[in-house]
Amino acid sequence: MIYNFSAGPAVLPEEVLRQAASEMLDWHGSGMSVMEMSHRGPEFMSIMNQAQQDLRDLLAVPANYHILFMQGGAIAENAIVPLNLAGLQQRAQPATLDYVCTGSWSVKSIREAAKYGKVNVAADSAAALASQKLSAIPAPSTWKLSPDAAYLHICANETIDGVEYQFVPQADAPIVADMSSNILSRVINVADYGVIYAGAQKNIGPAGLTIVIVRDDLLGHALPYCPSAFNWKNVAENDSMYNTPPTYAIYIAGLVFQWLKRQGGVAALEKINIAKAALLYDCIDTSRLYENRVRQDCRSRMNIPFFLKDESLNASFLSAARERGLLQLRGHKSVGGMRASIYNAMPLEGVQALVGFMRDFDDEHAVSAH
Ligand SMILES: Cc1ncc(COP(=O)(O)O)c(C=O)c1O
Known part of the structure; x- marks a missing residue:
């Protein structure tokens, strides 16, 4: 028996791989592999709509949130988040962007965001690490949040450092959470967050698909130079078909969502x-x-x-x-x-x-x- 402990791309349920293998050449009698289907044809549209509905059910995503299927991974979202949200808070120019740093992935997010706004590192776990030799999330009472922040960004689970939030932070600004490595692993209240994003290749499916769950009022604030394919409003208005979505990755993610439902x-x-x-x-x-x-x-x-x-x-x-x-x-x-x-x-x-x-x-x- 083989067990694969990869951090990502990571193990997928065997049932899912077997089903994908059996449907590889001919999906549901269509005579086509999912990889060969037009993304706008009825077959793929049914796969995509089902995947989206299943994810909505699994996370109880409220009706005032869009689920977007994007590309570029969580690293692209490090830029896409400020490109879409730095225009939210008009009072401050450049916009203030609050980040809590809890490890390697936070560091990357912060570096990227600094290209698009004034980053305030509200708390940094590096100090605790230096003094206690233990990684830890700084106590929220010590966080220096900005009164005019466009958003507060956290990495819900630091894949490299093994640090995970066991609480939901409180902030006046919308909370943006990188959940690449813990989405669907625990019950969350989506309404606690303004935006949740995750690369699929850890807890969902193959690399190439990025999930974004965004509250409707956070659409439409993109900076003028935000690439059109990365403008969440554009993606939402085009039902994640502004550009060709990663069709096969969405199909496998859909099979994983159905597997998750079968597990309870x-x-x-x-x-x-x-x-x-x-x-x-x-x-x-x-x-x-x-x-x-x-x-x-x-x-x-x-x-x-x-x-x-x-x-x-x-x-x-x-x-x-x-x-x-x-x-x-x-x-x-x-x-x-x-x-x-x-x-x-x-x-x-x-x-x-x-x-x-x-x-x-x-x-x-x-x-x-x-
Ligand atoms: C928490 C977290 N954020 C961001 C990334 C980067 O994602 P990607 O390589 O899909 O852009 C990863 C892992 O690769 C991650 O674990």
């Missing part, structure tokens, strides 16, 4: 995700060999980075894991160590297999770590 929806998945994360953190915390460097109340349920206290064992850990069918556990190159990404499609059995292996490896090697 987001609340059912959240329960399993809590159990999976608890199992792995417990293994790390009670071991002699491993450590996680994130404060308990900010630990991610989706991406769990850990280090071997004796780093000289890294290579043998990875090769022994591979022999047991446990793949893609190497940590991100910027932080080193290991990382297990355990998205919705990772079954509990996969985490049990990983924990079983880690305990065995701990028993064999812990002596040399002391």
Whole structure:
């Protein structure tokens, strides 16, 4: 049995891959592969509408929000967000854009946004990391929010650092959340946010599709030089068909949404995700060999980075894991160590297999770590 712990592109439900394989050459008797269909034809329109409705159901997206299927990934949204929202707050020129920095992906968002407005880093986790040697989200009471901010941007789950919000921030400005690596993993109240965006390739489907959920009153404020294909209002008015959408990625995402519904929806998945994360953190915390460097109340349920206290064992850990069918556990190159990404499609059995292996490896090697 193979278990794939990649951070993204990541494991997809086997059922979905099998269904896609069986429909590859001839979708529902149409005589065409989904890849060969006109995006405006009735077959693909039915796939797209169903996918959109299923996502709306799964996240209980209120009627005053648009769901957009875009391209460019979350990194493009780092520019698309200020391009669409910096015009919101007319009083300040250039617009003030509030960002909370909780790790590597926040840093990228901030750098990009600085091209389009005056970025105020309202809080930065780097200070806590330096003093406590633990990553953590700064307490909201310490955040220095701007009174005239066009929006407040957060990264809901830092895929590299393994830091996840377990609360919804409060702000007068609309909250924009990068949920690339935790969308659909937990129940959220969409109305708490002005905009939610996510690249699909972690918890949804193949790379190439970006989901944007945007409140209607936030459409129509784009800066004049915002590219037309990136103007949310344009995309919304054209039902995500202003340009050709990533049709096959939308089709697979749609199959994943139906799979999620069959599992009992987001609340059912959240329960399993809590159990999976608890199992792995417990293994790390009670071991002699491993450590996680994130404060308990900010630990991610989706991406769990850990280090071997004796780093000289890294290579043998990875090769022994591979022999047991446990793949893609190497940590991100910027932080080193290991990382297990355990998205919705990772079954509990996969985490049990990983924990079983880690305990065995701990028993064999812990002596040399002391
Ligand atoms: C939280 C987060 N934001 C942004 C990105 C960048 O997304 P993309 O490569 O799809 O542009 C990623 C991962 O790749 C991510 O995990």
